[in-house]
Amino acid sequence: MSNYLDRAELxxxxxxxxxxxxxxxxxxxxxxxxFWASLANVVADLTPINQExxxxxxxxxxxxxxxxxxxxxxFDIEQYKEFLGDIGYLVDEGEDFxxxxxxxxxxxxxxxxxxxxxxxxxxxxxxxxxxxxxGSLYDALYGTDAIAEEGGAHKSGPYNPVRxxxxxxxxxxxxxxxFPLKSGSHSDVISYSVDxxxxxxxxxxxxxxALANNDQFVGFLGEDGSPxxxxxxxxxxxxxxxxxxxxxxxxxxxxxxxxxxxxAAVTAIQDxxxxxxxxxxxxxxxxxxxxxxxxKGDLKETFIKGGSQMTRELEADxxxxxxxxxxxxxHGRSLLFCRNVGHLMSNPAILDQNGxxxxxxxxxxxxxxxxxxxxxxxxxxxxxSRTGSVYIVKPKMHGPEEVAFAxxxxxxxxxELGLKRxxxxxxxxxxxxxxxxxxxxCIRQVKDRVVFxxxxxxxxxxxxxxxSMLLGAMDTKANIKKQPWIAAYEDWxxxxxxxxxxxxxxxxxxxMWAMPDEMAEMLVQKIGHPEAGANTAWVPSPNGATLHATxxxxxxxxxxxxxxxxxxxxxxxxxxTVPLCADVTSLTEQQIQAELxxxxxxxxxxxxxxxxxxxxxSKVPDIxxxxxxxxxxxxxxxxxxxxxxxxxxxxxxxxVTETFERMAQVVDQQNEGDPLYQxxxxxxxxxxxxxxxxxLVFKGKEQPNGYTEPLLHAYxxxxxxxxxx
Numbered sequence: 246m247s248n249y250l251d252r253a254e255l256x257x258x259x260x261x262x263x264x265x266x267x268x269x270x271x272x273x274x275x276x277x278x279x280f281w282a283s284l285a286n287v288v289a290d291l292t293p294i295n296q297e298x299x300x301x302x303x304x305x306x307x308x309x310x311x312x313x314x315x316x317x318x319x320f321d322i323e324q325y326k327e328f329l330g331d332i333g334y335l336v337d338e339g340e341d342f343x344x345x346x347x348x349x350x351x352x353x354x355x356x357x358x359x360x361x362x363x364x365x366x367x368x369x370x371x372x373x374x375x376x377x378x379x380g381s382l383y384d385a386l387y388g389t390d391a392i393a394e395e396g397g398a399h400k401s402g403p404y405n406p407v408r409x410x411x412x413x414x415x416x417x418x419x420x421x422x423x424f425p426l427k428s429g430s431h432s433d434v435i436s437y438s439v440d441x442x443x444x445x446x447x448x449x450x451x452x453x454x455a456l457a458n459n460d461q462f463v464g465f466l467g468e469d470g471s472p473x474x475x476x477x478x479x480x481x482x483x484x485x486x487x488x489x490x491x492x493x494x495x496x497x498x499x500x501x502x503x504x505x506x507x508x509a510a511v512t513a514i515q516d517x518x519x520x521x522x523x524x525x526x527x528x529x530x531x532x533x534x535x536x537x538x539x540x541k542g543d544l545k546e547t548f549i550k551g552g553s554q555m556t557r558e559l560e561a562d563x564x565x566x567x568x569x570x571x572x573x574x575x576h577g578r579s580l581l582f583c584r585n586v587g588h589l590m591s592n593p594a595i596l597d598q599n600g601x602x603x604x605x606x607x608x609x610x611x612x613x614x615x616x617x618x619x620x621x622x623x624x625x626x627x628x629x630s631r632t633g634s635v636y637i638v639k640p641k642m643h644g645p646e647e648v649a650f651a652x653x654x655x656x657x658x659x660x661e662l663g664l665k666r667x668x669x670x671x672x673x674x675x676x677x678x679x680x681x682x683x684x685x686x687c688i689r690q691v692k693d694r695v696v697f698x699x700x701x702x703x704x705x706x707x708x709x710x711x712x713s714m715l716l717g718a719m720d721t722k723a724n725i726k727k728q729p730w731i732a733a734y735e736d737w738x739x740x741x742x743x744x745x746x747x748x749x750x751x752x753x754x755x756x757m758w759a760m761p762d763e764m765a766e767m768l769v770q771k772i773g774h775p776e777a778g779a780n781t782a783w784v785p786s787p788n789g790a791t792l793h794a795t796x797x798x799x800x801x802x803x804x805x806x807x808x809x810x811x812x813x814x815x816x817x818x819x820x821x822t823v824p825l826c827a828d829v830t831s832l833t834e835q836q837i838q839a840e841l842x843x844x845x846x847x848x849x850x851x852x853x854x855x856x857x858x859x860x861x862x863s864k865v866p867d868i869x870x871x872x873x874x875x876x877x878x879x880x881x882x883x884x885x886x887x888x889x890x891x892x893x894x895x896x897x898x899x900x901v902t903e904t905f906e907r908m909a910q911v912v913d914q915q916n917e918g919d920p921l922y923q924x925x926x927x928x929x930x931x932x933x934x935x936x937x938x939x940x941l942v943f944k945g946k947e948q949p950n951g952y953t954e955p956l957l958h959a960y961x962x963x964x965x966x967x968x969x970x
Contacts, residue, residue, distance in 0.1 A: 246645060246948075247402055248260075249419070249596065249691070250262045250437060252277075252281035252285075252286075253278075253281040253284070253285035253632060254285040254289065254597070254598045255281060255284065255285050255288065255595055255596065255597060255603070256449070256595070256596040256597075256600070257281070257594070257595050257596075258525075258526035258593075258594045258595065259597070260526055260527065261526045261529065261530055261594050264530050264533065264534065265277070265280065265612070265615075268537060269533075269536070269537060269612070269615055269616055269638050270615075271820060271940050272619060272622075272624040273618055273619065273622065273624070275615070275618075277415050280615065282881060283611070283612050283661035283662065283737040284595075284607075284608075284643060284661075285598075285655070285659060287607055287610075287655075287657045287658065287661060288597055288603050288613060289597075289598075289606075290657065291607060291653065291654055291657065292597065292603065292604060292607070292648075293580065294650060294653070295588055295604050295606070295607070296604075296863070296935055297493065298588060298643075298646060298650055299588065299589065299949070300530050300645055301646070302643055302949065302950060303949065304306075304333055304657050305333070305334055305679075306712070306950070307712075308714045308929045309329075309334070309712060310333045310535040310714070312325075312328055312393070313713060313714075313715040313716035314848075315713050316716070317465070317609070317715075317716060317717060318841075320682075320716065321615055322818050322821060322822065325821060326651075326780065326817075326818075326821065329821075330343060332826040333683065333955060334516055334644070334679055334682075335682055335683065336644070336682070336683050336686055337686075338685040339436045339685070339686060339689060339736075340584045341694060341744065342604070342689060342745065342746075343692075343746030343771075344688065344692045344693070344695055344745055344746050344747060344750055344751065345693050346667070346670065346692070346693060346694055346695055346696055346750055346751060347667070348632040348633055348634050348667075349632060349634065349670065349696055349750060349751065350580050350632050350634065351629055352511045352512050352576070352580035353512060353580065353636075353696050353697070353751060353752050354749060354750050354751065355481060355694075355749065356481045356482065356511050356512035356780075357480065357482075357511075357780035357781065357797050357802035357803065358481075358482055358508065358509070358512070358780075358781060358797050358845050359509055359510050359511065359513070359781065359782065359783075359784045359786060359789070359790040359794055359797075360510060360512045360513060360514065360752075360782065360783050360784070360790075361374040361377055361510045361514070361579065361783070361786075361790055361792040362374075362511060362513070362514045362516055362584070362757070362783055363514070363515060363516060363520070363862075364516055364520040364521045364861055364862045365515040365516055365532045365536055365539075366520065366521040366522070366523060366528070366531050366532050366535065366861065367519055367535075367965070368535050368538070368545075368546040369546045369557060371515055371535050371539060371544065371550055371585065372545075372546055372557045372558065372559065373557070373561060373580045374510065374515070374787070375511045375513055375515075375539060375560075375579050375581060375786075376510065376557075376559065376560045376578060376579075376581065376785035377509055377510035377513065377579060377790050377791075378508065378511065378560070378576065378577060378578050378579045379485075379506050379507065379508055379509060379563070379577070380506070380507050380509040380510075380787055380788065380790060380791030380794075381409070381504050381505075381507075381558070381791065382416055382419070382458060382504065382505040382506070382507050382791055382792075382795075383412050383413075383416060383494070383503075383504045383505065384504075384788070384790040384791075385415070385507075385764075385787075385791040386411075386412040386415055386792075387400060387408060387409065387412050387794050388400060388788065389714055389762075389764040389765075389788055389792070390762065390763065390764055390765045391415075391764040391765050391768055391792055392408060392411050392412055392415065392765075393765070394408075397409050397770060397964035406497070409494065409497075412795070413494075413498065413502075415863060416428065416505050417431045417432040418432075419795055419798070420484075420505070420506070421488075422799070423477075423479045423484070423795075423798040423799075424445055424456060424461050424477050424479060424484070425455070425456070425457045425458075426454050426455065426456060426457060427454050427457050428452070428454045428629050429446075429448045429454055431500075433448045433449050433499070433508070434446055434447065434448055434499060435447050435448065435449055435500055435594070436500055436501075437470075437472060437486065437488065437500060437501045438469060438471065438472065438476050439465055439469040439470075439472055439475075439568075440469065442459075442462075442568045442570070443459050443462065443568075444456055444459065444462035444465075444475065444568075449499070449816060456477075456927065458794075461477050461479055462475070462476075462477060463476050463477065463478045463479055463483070463567065463568050463573060464476035464563050464565035464567045464568055464573035465564055465565060465566055467488075471488075471709060473487075473488050473489065474486065474487060474488065474565060475488065476565050476573065476575075479798050480798055480800075480801050480802075481797075482507075482508045482660060482794060482795055482797055482798060483508040483575060483802055484505055484506070484507055484508065484512070484545050485505070485506040485563075485791065486502055486505060487502065487503050487504040487506055487570050488500065488502055488503065489501060489503045489595050493711070498829050504779045505644075507791050507795075508575075508794065508845060509787065509790040509791040509793075509794045510579045510784070510787065510790035511579060511580065511781070512579055512580045512581070512582065512752070512781060513579035513580070513581055513582070513584045514581075514583070514586045514638055514672075515535075515536060515539060515581055515582065515583045515584070516583075516862075517532050517536075517583060517584055517585055517586060517613070517876045518584050518585065518586045518587070518607055518640055519584075519704075519861070519862070519876040519878055520861045520862030520877075521861040521862070522855050522859040522861040522957070522961060523592075523861075524901050524957075524958045524961045524962050524965070525593055525594060525962065525965070526592075526593070526594035527596075528859070529592065529608075533612055533613070533616060536583060536613060536616050536617075536618045536730065537550040537619070537876070539559070539581060539629070540616050540617050540619045540620045540625070540629065541619045541620075541624060541625035542559055542625035542626045542627030542628070543558075543559075543625060543626065544558065544559060545557065545558045545782070546558075547727070551942055556724065558872035559577075559578055559627055560577040560578055561577050561627070562574055562575060562576055562577040562627075563575040563576075563577055567791065569816060576631075578629075579631070580629065580636070580753075580948050581636065582636040582637065582638050582697070583613050583617075583636070583637055583638070584637070584638035584639075584640060584672075585606055585609035585610055585613060585637055585639060585640075586605045586606050586609055586640070587606060587639070587640045587641035587642060588604070588606050588641070588642065588650065588651075589645060589949060589952060589954065589955075590604075590605045590606070590954050590955070590958065591603060591604055591605055592605040592608060592680070593962075594608065594801060595608055599606070600742075606639075606654070607654065610637070610654050610655065610658050611658055611661070611662075612662070613635075613637065614635050614637070614658050614659075614669060617635040617640055617660060618662065618866070619631075619635055619663075620635075621635065621664075621668070628848075633665075633668065634668060634669075634670050634696075635668055635669045635670065636672065636696060637652045637669055637670070637671055637672065637674065637817075638669060638671075638674060638697065638698075638699075639673060639674065640674040640676065640701075640704075641674065641677060641704065641867075641950075641952070642673065642674070642677065642680055642687070643677050643679040643692050643950070644679040644680055644683050644686075644687065645679060645683050645686040645689070646678075647680075647688050648673060648680070648687040648688075648690040648691055649690040649691075650698070650714050650730060651671060652671070652689070652691050652694065653688055655669040655671065655694065656950065658867075666693075667693050667694045668826070669694060670694050670695070670696040670697075671691050671694050671695055671696065672696060672697030672698070672699065672752070673687060673688065673691065673695060673697065673698050673699075674697075674698075674699055674701050674704075675687075675698050675699060675700050675705075675738050676699075676700070676701030676702075676703075676704035676705045676708070677704070677708045678705070678708050678709055678712050678879075681705065681734055681737065681738070682817065682821065683930040684698070684720070684737065684738065684741040684742075684818060685741050685744065685745060688741070688742075688745045688747075689745075692745070694753065695747075695750055695751055696750075697752040697754060697782075698738060698741075698742050698747065698751070698752070698753055699738075699752070699753075699755070699783075700734065700735055700738045700754070700755055701755070701756055701878065702731060702734070702735070702756050703756065703757075703878035703879055703881070703882060704732070704878040704881060705731075705734060706725060706726075706882050707878065707882045707885050708721075708950060708951060709725075709730070709823070709824065709880030709952050710882065710885040710886055710889055710951065711885050711950055711951030712891055713823040713825075714885070714888070714892060714946055714951075716778070716825065717823070717825040717826070718825065718826045718829045718889060718890060718892075718893035718895050719824060719825060719826060719886060719889045719890070720824050720825060720826040720827075721826070721832075721836070721840050722843075722844075722882065722883075723774070723838070724826075725824040728822070728824040729816075729819040729822060730819055730821070730822050730823075730824055731824075732815075732819075733802075733815040733816050733817075733819035733820045733920070734815075734820050735755070735777065736777070736814040736815035737814065737817075737820060738753065738776075739753055739777060739779065739809060740809070740812070740814045740815055741779040741808075741814075743778070743806055743810050744810075744814075746776075747839065747888060748780075748803060748806045748807070748810075750780045752780055752781045753779050753780055753781075753806075754779055754780070754781040754782060754783070755774040755777065755779040755781075755782040755783070756783055756794075757783040757784070757785060757874065758770070758771050758782075758783070758784055758785060758789060759785060759873045759874050759875070759879075760871065760872070760873060760874075761785040761786045761788075761789060761864060761872060761874055762864075762871070762872050763871075764788065764789065764792055765882070767784075767789060767792065768792055768794065768795070768796075771784075771793055771796060772796040772799060772800065774796070775797055775799075775800040775802045775805065776800055776805060777794050777805075778802065778805050778806045778809045779802070780802045780803070780806070780814055785874040796895055796927060810947065814833060824826075824893075828891070829895055832895065836906070837890075837895060837896060840886075840890075841887065841890075841896060841900065841901065841904045842868060842904060842907075842908060843867070843868050843883075843941060844883040844884075844886055845883075845887070845901070845905050845908045845942075846867065846868040846908045846911055846912060847867060847873075847875070847879060847880075847883050848883050848884055848938050848941060849905070849908055849909055849912045849925065849934075849935070849938050850865045850866065850867075850875070850912050851875045851879065851880050852880065852934050852938040852957070853912060853916070853922075853923075853925060853938070853943070854934075855934075855937075855957055856902045856922055856933050856934035856937050856957065856961050856963065856964055857921075857922070857923050857934050858931070859961065861876060862874065862875065862876045863875065868911070870915070874909065877954065879950075880941070881952065881953050881955050884941040884942050884945045884951075884953060885945055885951045886944030887942045888942055888943075888946050888951075889943070891942070891943075898943070901942060902939070905909055905935070905938070905939050906929065906941075909925040909926040909935060910926045910927070912925065913925060913926050932962045933961075933963055933964040933967070934960070936960065937956055937957060937959075937960035937961075940956050940960075941956055941957075944956065
């Protein structure tokens with residue numbers, strides 16, 4: 246216990262105590278004594294409630310397990326719904342209402358756009374995501390597969406003018422579609438100029454024209470007759486036409502245009518949860534310290550890139566002359582949420598008066614909001630919220646009672662830290678089945694502070710499998726995606742959000758595009774998210790945000806939402822229809838083995854980085870060597886899927902073990918270029934990563950709600966302890 250210090254009724258890791266007292270509280274009018282006493286109060290008041298909610302989860306799952314065993318051969322949806330109502334899994338949704346959230350920043354309430362999710366444990370990634378509010382369209386097109394390489398348009402090597410011409414053609418086409426001229430095309434423009442509050446456009450042949458809608462012209466920089474920046478606005482998003490006739494690209498452009506700077510990741514989630522591996526005080530301090538730098542505006546990171554040392558810091562706001570002669574100031578950074586952990590896990594960073602670890606969700610809430618008070622009090626040089634709000638995404642909540650508990654937690658935090666009621670805003674992740682089917686009641690519990698609901702189809706699939714683990718064998722993962730429940734789930738989220746008045750007040754979001762190297766396909770597919778009524782959707786990179794921004798120019802999401810209000814709700818029966826395999830006997834041995842290979846390779850590829858290197862999110866090659874942005878959600882699906890097939894004898898322990906051993910070789914080969922990598926093959930008894938991965942499957946049925954955190958944390962802590970010895 247020598248590394249713990251007594252603080253109020255708590256025992257706090259000494260390094261964490263020093264961080265809070267010397268770094269976080271510096272500049273705030275809160276003493277260390279007051280803060281620790283406040284945290285102790287919240288822990289004492291809310292821990293029993295938290296633990297009772299977790300016991301209720303377990304009790305409900307046990308009742309569902311018993312029903313599933315009894316009804317394997319005679320599943321009836323009406324009887325199932327009645328049963329779920331009897332056990333409190335499905336509740337009455339109550340009367341209609343509309344949320345009353347106030348003081349919401351425009352990025353959430355009024356702008357539709359891409360959203361990044363990034364591990365806050367990595368300062369460079371955290372900065373990149375925050376600065377991804379603005380992105381170069383030319384770079385995003387040139388450097389990805391968004392532009393095909395055939396016809397001599399290769400992207401490797403020095404600048405390729407053939408590829409550059411295709412980039413410019415795409416960009417000018419985007420301008421024509423989003424900011425059309427009264428006549429002609431932006432491809433034919435030879436100059437842009439400003440006359441009073443109007444944008445004047447000259448085409449080849451000295452033909453004069455203008456924007457079809459001059460209201461889209463909102464600002465500029467430089468001289469009226471020769472601006473260096475022209476700021477346009479469409480569907481709430483800005484595009485900056487960068488003009489420099491002396492630049493290498495501008496020299497080749499008729500109008501001297503060298504780039505289009507897109508307003509891209511309007512919001513970003515700084516993640517404390519699924520994309521980080523934070524198992525102890527040292528890890529948590531790293532996460533909290535980067536969050537502190539973001540809230541104070543002074544986070545910096547120095548690194549080596551291309552043989553040169555670089556320092557990255559937060560971008561300043563962008564200031565222009567407005568079209569009407571005043572000042573136009575555009576926020577330079579994404580509006581930041583932070584995603585706290587859920588209600589399940591505890592952490593050894595702080596112990597209560599009984600020597601037990603406190604709930605990590607309580608710790609996150611108190612410390613992340615304390616840190617955000619630097620933003621609220623404007624103690625730094627840059628701001629996040631301009632409305633005096635703190636934005637916290639809360640994941641993995643099961644039903645209205647758990648959402649209500651999050652609201653109670655935030656009430657307590659506000660009271661203890663002296664903040665106005667509803668200063669803390671909440672984003673509710675709709676990623677657990679009990680939350681989905683009771684979404685309206687969940688939103689009701691936080692109707693004065695909700696600013697975000699978001700489908701998380703990966704975790705949602707994992708919970709789907711675990712909830713119905715004993716009912717029967719699940720379909721293959723590819724077929725699970727095609728069954729009615731998932732489309733109904735996605736539509737239901739939008740339907741309920743619109744019924745509860747989120748449009749114009751809060752975000753309705755959609756999940757991740759997981760393939761950062763496949764931007765051409767993303768441009769084809771991901772427009773489906775704004776077309777489905779989502780005013781934000783997750784992307785895997787700043788380039789992805791820049792490219793996805795084009796979709797929000799193509800689609801006016803708020804118009805879509807207005808039209809969707811007239812449709813009938815998605816079917817609850819479809820949502821509750823379990824994605825079972827219709828005929829297990831029809832699966833061939835080759836199909837079963839291929840499914841196992843895919844699942845096991847993904848599990849090992851992710852877990853080995855999590856356990857051995859503490860990397861919670863990275864681009865992990867799949868079995869076909871396609872890089873996928875992976876976090877714990879994908880791991881939850883794969884491990885639960887195999888556990889389900891073991892339960893129903895689709896496979897067996899020997900086959901699964903053989904698959905793990907064979908796939909360990911594959912993953913070792915995929916990582917052979919990593920100097921920090923520790924091979925698993927041949928080290929099955931000594932590799933903590935391998936042992937964690939295989940237990941995620943063989944102990945998958947008994948894991949709480951199928952979560953991976955308990956085993957991952959345990960094995961990461963074992964490895965850390967072994968390294969100390």
